[in-house]
Amino acid sequence: MGVITEDQLRHMFRKKKIQSGSTFVVSKDCLLTPAASSYLREHHIPLMRENLVSSPIEQSKQPLFEQETLLPSVQRKICLEIKKLKNLLFFHLLEENDMYAEGWLYLEYQQEWLANFSRFDGKTLSAHPPRLSGMIYRSPLQRRILRYSINEIEYQVEKVSQLLEAELPAYLAIFMLWAEELQSIIQLPKNE
Numbered sequence: 001m002g003v004i005t006e007d008q009l010r011h012m013f014r015k016k017k018i019q020s021g022s023t024f025v026v027s028k029d030c031l032l033t034p035a036a037s038s039y040l041r042e043h044h045i046p047l048m049r050e051n052l053v054s055s056p057i058e059q060s061k062q063p064l065f066e067q068e069t070l071l072p073s074v075q076r077k078i079c080l081e082i083k084k085l086k087n088l089l090f091f092h093l094l095e096e097n098d099m100y101a102e103g104w105l106y107l108e109y110q111q112e113w114l115a116n117f118s119r120f121d122g123k124t125l126s127a128h129p130p131r132l133s134g135m136i137y138r139s140p141l142q143r144r145i146l147r148y149s150i151n152e153i154e155y156q157v158e159k160v161s162q163l164l165e166a167e168l169p170a171y172l173a174i175f176m177l178w179a180e181e182l183q184s185i186i187q188l189p190k191n192e
Contacts, residue, residue: 002031003030003033004032005033006033006035006036006038006039008036009036010039020043020045021044021045022045023045023046023047023048024040024045024047024048025048025050026048026049028049028050030049044073044074046073074163074167075167077163078118078160078163078167078168079118081159081160083114085114085156085160086111086114086115088149088152088153088156089107089110089114090107091107091146091149093142093145093148098137098138098142098146099137099138100136100137100138103136103137106136106185110178113178117174117178120168120171136185136186143188147188150187153183157179157183160175161175161176161179
């Protein structure tokens, strides 16, 4: 049984034995110090443990590795930012009667779309949600609160798109089509 420290990982990183984005594999009986685990997380290096199986028959039945984290930390960060965007679509500062029922249903559909999109499972998603037949906001409404909510959503869309561009560019185009459609729907009417 061995122990891996942060100092050892730093040395390996400098010698290019491990790199950001690559998987660090250790045997099941090896211990990692808390600082070493933090170092791997900070450098976006997923940790995998080897299964130690005694007989060759059992070895063929079990997967070679068991992953400690479900998603790499960068992908988890993107998922959390998408979850925040999904929560912003609740427009929690608005009253129930500030928006037509069709508008609320449209936003619920968008939240569901985001939940499916954030799985990054490769399934084809429609970037074009159903169109609304009319306006979603009732008059009179609290314009200042609405403007704040819309600005927060636009900020979060930009944040998610930057993360996708850097880490998952294949998903960026789908997300941007969806975001443009959403932003055109939630904008304040021009005549107000």
